[in-house]
Amino acid sequence: MRVAKFEGHYHGFSDQGLVSSWFRFSGPPEAPVPYSTPGVHPRTTAETLVLPFGRRIALEHIRREAAELACVICEPFSAALAATDREFLQELRVLCSELCIPLVFDEVVSGFRVGFRGMQGEIDIFPDLTVLGKIIGGGLPCGAVAGSAKLVEGCKSTGDPFVDCESKAFLGGTMSGNSASCTVGAAVLTYLKNHPEVYAHLDAMTIRLSDGLTSAARAQGVGYFVRGRGSIFSMTFAHKTSASVREQHAASDYKANISLAYYMRRHGVYMPELHTMLLNAAHDPPAIDAVVRAFELSLKEMKQDGFFVY
Numbered sequence: 001m002r003v004a005k006f007e008g009h010y011h012g013f014s015d016q017g018l019v020s021s022w023f024r025f026s027g028p029p030e031a032p033v034p035y036s037t038p039g040v041h042p043r044t045t046a047e048t049l050v051l052p053f054g055r056r057i058a059l060e061h062i063r064r065e066a067a068e069l070a071c072v073i074c075e076p077f078s079a080a081l082a083a084t085d086r087e088f089l090q091e092l093r094v095l096c097s098e099l100c101i102p103l104v105f106d107e108v109v110s111g112f113r114v115g116f117r118g119m120q121g122e123i124d125i126f127p128d129l130t131v132l133g134k135i136i137g138g139g140l141p142c143g144a145v146a147g148s149a150k151l152v153e154g155c156k157s158t159g160d161p162f163v164d165c166e167s168k169a170f171l172g173g174t175m176s177g178n179s180a181s182c183t184v185g186a187a188v189l190t191y192l193k194n195h196p197e198v199y200a201h202l203d204a205m206t207i208r209l210s211d212g213l214t215s216a217a218r219a220q221g222v223g224y225f226v227r228g229r230g231s232i233f234s235m236t237f238a239h240k241t242s243a244s245v246r247e248q249h250a251a252s253d254y255k256a257n258i259s260l261a262y263y264m265r266r267h268g269v270y271m272p273e274l275h276t277m278l279l280n281a282a283h284d285p286p287a288i289d290a291v292v293r294a295f296e297l298s299l300k301e302m303k304q305d306g307f308f309v310y
């Protein structure tokens with residue numbers, strides 16, 4: 001069976017998850033050619049069905065390949081673009097139900113971050129399986145797969161390994177059910193459940209930072225796009241917003257994107273060079289304003305140093 005995934009959606013370093021997830025894309029945008037890194041078997045790469053997110057043609061590909069597909073996996077909220085497409089996800093949900101293909105939402109980043117019920121709760125579209133990580137461990141390493149009883153039962157142990165090895169998909173490992181991660185994670189999730197104001201605060205800080213950065217770039221005549229939702233940011237030096245990760249790579253000034261991180265550090269703000277930006281609950285208005293101020297200073301210096309000469 002094959003896995004269907006979307007170009008530019010990142011699912012960690014599983015063999016199929018890595019395919020066409022990152023930096024390099026191949027083939028026409030409407031029919032991507034699977035591309036992966038050394039270390040992934042070429043047959044695994046070639047047999048992963050890579051689809052263009054948000055395009056009707058992806059649904060046609062799924063229908064055509066349905067008999068071969070083990071699942072369709074996607075990021076319901078693309079962390080790289082800080083965007084979702086509810087209408088497309090709705091159509092994908094209906095199609096997967098019709099064709100009996102499990103739909104998997106990777107909410108490793110968006111889960112418990114964009115809202116307590118993740119992106120699926122925000123858009124009211126629910127997958128058959130959800131992949132979780134990061135926040136659920138409360139800072140400790142943790143991952144989880146949750147979903148419909150029918151699918152989870154397929155790998156839930158009976159307690160008898162001799163029965164399991166004949167009737168269950170194997171799931172387990174050194175870190176499975178790690179008690180420290182589970183205890184800390186449960187405490188964080190309980191806190192978030194009892195403190196919905198955390199999300200209101202994160203939303204307010206997201207808007208404050210997006211608006212501040214956008215105004216600063218506009219004031220200096222620099223093409224810069226910031227998209228922020230639920231504490232997740234996509235920020236690029238470009239002249240238009242991008243509808244896909246491939247488009248974002250092609251249309252944005254990567255030299256400037258990467259360099260910005262170094263300029264910002266000189267003004268006391270640490271940001272990663274090439275990664276989605278995330279806020280946390282400790283970021284308050286003075287912290288956000290300090291980031292905007294550092295950005296203003298960085299842009300001025302970058303202009304002086306010869307960036308943005310178009």
Ligand SMILES: Cc1ncc(COP(=O)(O)O)c(C=O)c1O
Pocket residue numbers: 010011012013014075079106107108109133
């Ligand atoms: C959307 C998404 N899915 C899955 C993962 C998990 O990746 P891994 O556990 O391989 O680090 C990540 C990690 O950053 C991610 O961003």
